[in-house]
Amino acid sequence: MSVLALRLAGPLQSWGASARFARRTTETAPTKSGVIGLLAAALGRDRSADLSDLAALRFAVRIDQPGTRLRDFQTAHHADTEKAMPVSDRFYLADAVFVAAVAGDDDLICTLHAAVRAPVYLPYLGRRSCPPQGPVDLGMRETGDPIEALKAEEWQASEWYRKQRRRDPMVTLTILGERTAGSRLGDTLRDQPVSFDPRHRRYTLRSVVSTSADVPNPNFSPPARTRRTPVPMPRHEPEALLSPMDGS
Structure with a gap:
């Protein structure tokens, strides 16, 4: 069993799991259905x-740079009547960076690796309006556990973001994985894909557990030590403040 690692970074991302009608929300990290959709498109x-x-692939994602949540208002009209449709709220993550990992059969992972390097359809980060910044491929890993693969992965945050943490030799990153036998109960999310058919999209619930990993900071810069010159203490001479009396 092998693991394929993916760097998911871009100006905007949006990973909806329970969006309905005019309110299109986003999760704080890429969803399994969104990443599976990216791979299917590739x-x-x-x-x-x-x-x-x-x-059936095992899935996990690491939050390397959480980004900022943005809210956008969009309007639309019916093509035939020009009647205005309700204003919709769209939520995005700006300047976020994630590392996703999928684990499965070696042959399937090799096929997916080749696909993301030369995709049939261009990948996007949750929505078509959210293209990735640079290649998403980080390569294959021999370990069969996506969480363990993410614990060993280098920090993929943007250069400017890493410099803000340059005083920290290690950074603690959150990893969201799938519940396995013997693990504790986690949160449930309706993003286990069953069908992407636009006539009847179907998703089921899956359990998500959270863990963390300490990853080295490549931009670590310890504070420079400055040599201090000792300042001599003044001699205590209280009598020097006394004036001699006249006629003494």
């Missing part, structure tokens, strides 16, 4: 194609 699969092999 393979060139149709939206109505079978997803069972991709949905």
Whole structure:
């Protein structure tokens, strides 16, 4: 079993799991359904194609740079009547960086690795309006555990963000993984993909557990030591303040 690591970074990202009607929210990290959709697009699969092999992949994601949540208002009109549709709220993550990992059969992971390096359809970060910043491929890892792979992955935050933490030799990063046998109960999220068919999209619940990893900071810069010159203490001479009396 192998792991494929992906760097998900861009000006804007949006990973919806429970968005409905005019309010399109985003999770704080990439969802499994969103990453599986990215991989299916890279393979060139149709939206109505079978997803069972991709949905069976084990998934985890690490938050390297949380970004900032943005809210956008969008308007639209019906094409036939020009009647205005309700104003919709769209939420995004700006300047965020994540590392996602999927684990599965060696042959499937090799196929996915080749696909993300030369995708049939261009990948996007949750929505088509959110292209990635640079290649998403970080390569394959031999370990079969996506969480362990993320614990060993280098910090992928932007250079300017890493410099803000240059006094910290290690950084603690949150990892969101899937619950396995024997692990504690986690939160539930409806983003286990069943079908991407636009006529009937289907998702089921999956359990998400949170852990953390301490990762070395490549921009660590210890504060410079300055040599202090000792200042001599003044001699205590209280009698020097006394004036001699006249006629003494």
